[in-house]
Amino acid sequence: MFKSTLIALTIVLALPYACAPAYRFDAPRAFTGSHFYNPYASSSHTWHRANLHAHGRSWLGLTSASQTDAEVADAYRRRGYAVAAISDYQKIATEAGTDALPAYEHGFNAGKHHQLALGATRVSWFDFPVWQGVDQKQYVIDQVRKSAALVAIAHPSSMSGYSYSEDDFRRLTGYQLIEVINGRFTAENLWDAALSAGHPVWAIGNDDTHDISDPNRFAIAWNTIDAPSKAPADIVAALQAGRSYATLRIGDTDGTEDVTISSVDMHDDELTVTTAGPEARFSFVGQNGEVKKVVRDTKRASYAFIDGDSYIRTVVETPARTLYLNPVVRYDGATLPWPSATIDRWLTSFQRGGILAVCALLTLSLVRRTPMWQRRGRQARKLPRVAAFVIPIAAATTGRADAQDAPKPLPTALREGVAYQSSFDAALVAALPAADSVFSFLETAQAETISTRISGGGLGFGAAPR
Incomplete structure (x- = not known):
């Protein structure tokens, strides 16, 4: 129980890190x-x-x-x-x-x-x-x-x-x-x-x-x-x-x-x-x-x-x-300079993909910690529910890459805040079909894993729990 709780907590704490992009910062310039x-x-x-x-x-x-x-x-x-x-x-x-x-x-x-x-x-x-x-x-x-x-x-x-x-x-x-x-x-x-x-x-x-x-x-x-x-x-x-x-x-x-x-x-x-x-x-x-x-x-x-x-x-x-x-x-006599931080899209994709992969492996590990032959139907449904929490959030954020610009006055910041919320919601909706495909893959993999463990005496990620 303690290990399962620790794994679940690790997944929850890791999720925000899938949101953060990798930045390219301007070189320091006096x-x-x-x-x-x-x-x-x-x-x-x-x-x-x-x-x-x-x-x-x-x-x-x-x-x-x-x-x-x-x-x-x-x-x-x-x-x-x-x-x-x-x-x-x-x-x-x-x-x-x-x-x-x-x-x-x-x-x-x-x-x-x-x-x-x-x-x-x-x-x-x-x-x-x-x-x-x-x-x-x-x-x-x-x-x-x-x-x-x-x-x-x-x-x-x-x-x-x-x-x-x-x-x-x-x-x-x-x-x-x-x-x-x-x-x-x-x-x-x-x-x-x-x-x-x-x-x-x-x-x-x-x-x-x-x-x-x-x-x-x-x-x-x-x-x-x-x-x-x-x-x-x-x-x-x-x-x-x-x-x-x-x-x-x-x-x-x-x-x-x-x-x-x-x-x-x-x-x-x-x-x-x-x-x-x-x-x-x-x-x-x-x-x-x-x-x-x-x-x-x-x-x-x-x-x-x-x-x-x-x-x-x-x-x-x-x-x-x-x-x-x-x-x-x-x-220059016109405007003060504002150094920028722009999104490195390739590094961001790699970074988020790595975090999601770790979360997926931890999720599989969490699901496999109970006797599947005793709870086959219940556990087969458990993985998609957990994945449904992890993947849409991270998938929705992978498309967000706003270039850093100069700080704005409050009215402009508020307008951007509304636009940001709308774009986030739109990205979330757009991510759901892709997430469904991932869920189907994971559900199939989970079913195959259950079958293998029952017939093969606990082969896979580890020995069958006693």
Whole structure:
């Protein structure tokens, strides 16, 4: 019984991996161009403090959170936050007072590869439960963004067990934000890996609180967003354009703002950052995370781009705060580049075929673990029923190969989501005749196997069970 259960569980866990295509990722390529994209150029000079990652009690208390969604949102508002998004696991908060920005945290896998879906309209329930390589991570991003305005990679380095690597960020695409600050954990090296490979992704910083009474997880990290209003559409547009910066509170300092950004300007090839508050240390960071220049004890600092600079981002530090500004990047003056991930159809077919073959063998093994001469009629019917669960799902997904494109605004993403659902349903229907042929073959093979085992004393995959 234990072995049969283990085999059945293995089949169920393997099925999602038959869905993932194999991708061809663009080679890493630094930003190029004679123009500079400054995300702060079209500033409204109206700044909103926001936390985009917090958890309340949900799923009948099964998740580790101490307060309700409404209590969490209210605590942030009382602390002076304009936007307090509740990002429960696989659930968009609907309680009164939690509508600042519809969001949820996606992911239910052993490696804790999670994403924040911001401006979400529905929850994506697809995930790979055990292991995830870069192809699986990319496929999940593709699924999540179909019903979300923005996708952020959550806590990429908050503990050593979270296996996002720098190479992942040189290749992954289709997301817009990376959680550079999660509580007191930072991931500058991963952000620089993405930027150095030509991915225009922006930094966010969040508490990721599960208990607002924990001083190490409440009002520790936040985003300051430049938007004309705190309406969800304006907040999403500002985040997508990079008009925000992330702040980390240092030590036990109080909740006052301390140092803030006044302006970020580009004049010809010179970047100038001006702050309000106490004097600070300015670090200008470029390709591969190299610190290009440091200016101390000032409220205004500048850096002149040289030919080898593909991007420059600024870090502003005081004893009480560290501010991470989004980078100024080179581009062609028209649109920012979006590296792509396209489907390798041949490798995808080979990969899916191998997984299906393993599932079929495991299914046969599962069916053959009972005395067929005692349950011949019942077991002969069992295999097609099991196969009917496995094959249509995988067969329907083998035809899906959407080329990766640049992230879309929410209305376009929603239209694509509807189209995707319809195409999936159509593929499923189209796959059924082929699946029926496979079922007939398997049923015939099963009947022949039963006959052989009865007449031959247990020949086949193994000895007859006793």
